[in-house]
Amino acid sequence: MIDNPFYSHEFHGDYELIDIGRLDLEEGGSIPDCHLAVATFGELNAAKDNAILVTTWYSGTHQIFRDAYIGVDHALDPAKYFIVCVNQIGNGLSTSPHNADGPSADIAMSKFPNVRIGDDVVAQERLLREHFGIDKLALVVGGSMGAQQTYEWAVRFPDKVLRAAPIAGTAKNTPHDYLVAEILNEAIRSDPGWSNGEYKSHTDVVAGLTRHARIWAVMGFSTEFWKQEKWRALDFDSKETFQSEFLEPYFTAMDPNDLLCMAWKWQRGDVARNTNGDLRAALGRITAKMFVMPISEDMVFPVRDCIAEQEMVPGSELRMIDEIMGHLGLFAITPTFMPQIDRHLGELLATEV
Amino acid sequence: MIDNPFYSHEFHGDYELIDIGRLDLEEGGSIPDCHLAVATFGELNAAKDNAILVTTWYSGTHQIFRDAYIGVDHALDPAKYFIVCVNQIGNGLSTSPHNADGPSADIAMSKFPNVRIGDDVVAQERLLREHFGIDKLALVVGGSMGAQQTYEWAVRFPDKVLRAAPIAGTAKNTPHDYLVAEILNEAIRSDPGWSNGEYKSHTDVVAGLTRHARIWAVMGFSTEFWKQEKWRALDFDSKETFQSEFLEPYFTAMDPNDLLCMAWKWQRGDVARNTNGDLRAALGRITAKMFVMPISEDMVFPVRDCIAEQEMVPGSELRMIDEIMGHLGLFAITPTFMPQIDRHLGELLATEV
Numbered sequence: 001m002i003d004n005p006f007y008s009h010e011f012h013g014d015y016e017l018i019d020i021g022r023l024d025l026e027e028g029g030s031i032p033d034c035h036l037a038v039a040t041f042g043e044l045n046a047a048k049d050n051a052i053l054v055t056t057w058y059s060g061t062h063q064i065f066r067d068a069y070i071g072v073d074h075a076l077d078p079a080k081y082f083i084v085c086v087n088q089i090g091n092g093l094s095t096s097p098h099n100a101d102g103p104s105a106d107i108a109m110s111k112f113p114n115v116r117i118g119d120d121v122v123a124q125e126r127l128l129r130e131h132f133g134i135d136k137l138a139l140v141v142g143g144s145m146g147a148q149q150t151y152e153w154a155v156r157f158p159d160k161v162l163r164a165a166p167i168a169g170t171a172k173n174t175p176h177d178y179l180v181a182e183i184l185n186e187a188i189r190s191d192p193g194w195s196n197g198e199y200k201s202h203t204d205v206v207a208g209l210t211r212h213a214r215i216w217a218v219m220g221f222s223t224e225f226w227k228q229e230k231w232r233a234l235d236f237d238s239k240e241t242f243q244s245e246f247l248e249p250y251f252t253a254m255d256p257n258d259l260l261c262m263a264w265k266w267q268r269g270d271v272a273r274n275t276n277g278d279l280r281a282a283l284g285r286i287t288a289k290m291f292v293m294p295i296s297e298d299m300v301f302p303v304r305d306c307i308a309e310q311e312m313v314p315g316s317e318l319r320m321i322d323e324i325m326g327h328l329g330l331f332a333i334t335p336t337f338m339p340q341i342d343r344h345l346g347e348l349l350a351t352e353v
Numbered sequence: 354m355i356d357n358p359f360y361s362h363e364f365h366g367d368y369e370l371i372d373i374g375r376l377d378l379e380e381g382g383s384i385p386d387c388h389l390a391v392a393t394f395g396e397l398n399a400a401k402d403n404a405i406l407v408t409t410w411y412s413g414t415h416q417i418f419r420d421a422y423i424g425v426d427h428a429l430d431p432a433k434y435f436i437v438c439v440n441q442i443g444n445g446l447s448t449s450p451h452n453a454d455g456p457s458a459d460i461a462m463s464k465f466p467n468v469r470i471g472d473d474v475v476a477q478e479r480l481l482r483e484h485f486g487i488d489k490l491a492l493v494v495g496g497s498m499g500a501q502q503t504y505e506w507a508v509r510f511p512d513k514v515l516r517a518a519p520i521a522g523t524a525k526n527t528p529h530d531y532l533v534a535e536i537l538n539e540a541i542r543s544d545p546g547w548s549n550g551e552y553k554s555h556t557d558v559v560a561g562l563t564r565h566a567r568i569w570a571v572m573g574f575s576t577e578f579w580k581q582e583k584w585r586a587l588d589f590d591s592k593e594t595f596q597s598e599f600l601e602p603y604f605t606a607m608d609p610n611d612l613l614c615m616a617w618k619w620q621r622g623d624v625a626r627n628t629n630g631d632l633r634a635a636l637g638r639i640t641a642k643m644f645v646m647p648i649s650e651d652m653v654f655p656v657r658d659c660i661a662e663q664e665m666v667p668g669s670e671l672r673m674i675d676e677i678m679g680h681l682g683l684f685a686i687t688p689t690f691m692p693q694i695d696r697h698l699g700e701l702l703a704t705e706v
Contacts, residue, residue, distance in 0.1 A: 174576060174579065174580050175579035175580060175582075175592055176571070176574075176575075176576040176578075176579040176580065177576075179567070179570050179571045179579065179592075180571050182567065183536075183564070183567050183568050183570075183571055186564050186567060187564075190543065190544075190560065190564060191543075192545065207543065211536070211539050211540075211543060214532070214535065214536050214539060215536050215568075217532050217536075218529070218532045218533050218536055218572070219571070221529075222529075223527060223529040223530075223655050223657070223658065224657070225529075226527065226528035226529040226532065227527050227528060227529065227658070229528075239528055239532075299652075302576055304576070304577070305576065305580070
């Protein structure tokens, strides 16, 4: 158990740590007492048919959804819906390498087992059913790795997902995206301070985490974001300060092993694992009404890859998000981003299914 | 002086090391005895009007041009033209950090001064004039950093350049491209074996050079190259072996400081330095007939950036190269690449100017 102030209620506000018990993993091994960090918004109605599941991305937590995506002025409206935001395993709030303790102390740090997107979805389904008594979801929505979980939900539990909105992510990770995650991983692992995952503090790995942040500078935005100096609109006076005062503090606050745990999952996201490798068959299982929502300038999950999958999902619609920030447009910093998300999610939620 | 077998006649065949004397540099300092490694093909005619200058890219040498671009079956035909391929300063064959010796011994390794694209072009102009008596070039052509040199020639010496073909490169480097080069640099510099540029052998930096190669795997090709497993056509049986047996040996054979020297130049290529920062004015100076030749799937010098500049070059034409390999399509490995290059260069050379 490593003390890291980033993963605290002080930084992350209210959330509940819910013990879902032992979670056996696809790759073998298990998490003896899997805790999911859950933030909820709104009330579950008597019919239990107003539940929305929000999934999290690499490096992300429920915080960004609470602060930017969820509210009475958004499609994800807690006055109408019971919104359950579940932090993914390994994200530092739910059971993760850096915080595994108690019965899970034996899998802390470098001993943490490999977790798959499917494990998260199984854990979330158990949580919703056993803890909240939720059997059907009005919507599953998430961005990036959250989109991977969204697809996995729609394929694995078609009867439970009425609507689904994968934003800026794919159902089957591409080889290029695998390589992107790999250079992020190598930036961390190549830091001697990482010590094969047995560092004493995340600050021992600050050099690797900083290089990792700089790779995000290259892949996370768009070429036009940099060319048009869009960071000026975010109140930075140079591309260097945008990196040193925004991107680098963002990532260097995090736990290296937690990032590596999430990246391993991200690299291997693939709904076709449910259908012996047949992606078309997997996507053909989806009965949810799905809006596939790529980001126009995304270099991590390019539009082209998202469209190729959308075309295999019965009855789905392509809803492009125009966003010069590229993949990290997901941070919902630009004023034109959330209105697009809200419009599409609002339409999706209004669709009878 | 570091012994590195890659930079030898055994690997690079015939080339001449030509001493052009002291080269004063834009950034201050100088190279006391600048040697340019030059490979020529064909004969200069009596009118001295059949000379073509070929410039080199980051990590590249004259070798790739000799082996793939130049020949009687190519537009760059040594039966018609006198083709002068000049290795850029810092590329390991011309004066470079790892080979600076004799009068230049004081600027070896970490003491090597910063060199700009403009310095290369000034050196090349001196070489052509003093050594070969060439005053006008029928064509200047190069890819990537070679395109940067091509643009610099056309802007700096408009009277000397009749035709110009920048392939897969820009006249002014973009901020995003700067960041790409920076993560490549950091991969090298973060290797403890680099020792602030004072390593004893390039093999001390093999870990950094390997990470550097893996970043090229992400940026150097296209997402579709990986998705469609185009490396199969190059006789590799997995994306891992394509990296470990092709990309990694390619880059780990090279000298780290030489790569850093070239990257510094690459990051700062900007013809607007000739016109007080006014890019339009700089490109407006060009009188050469210019074909701007971006590669369709290029992530390092994206088509969009190339087109924006082409539109500012009077009388220029956009000639897109369709190539799924992306930027490293420049290696001319795929069978459809050279026919496109030859067609466009052939047309350009046939254009009366």
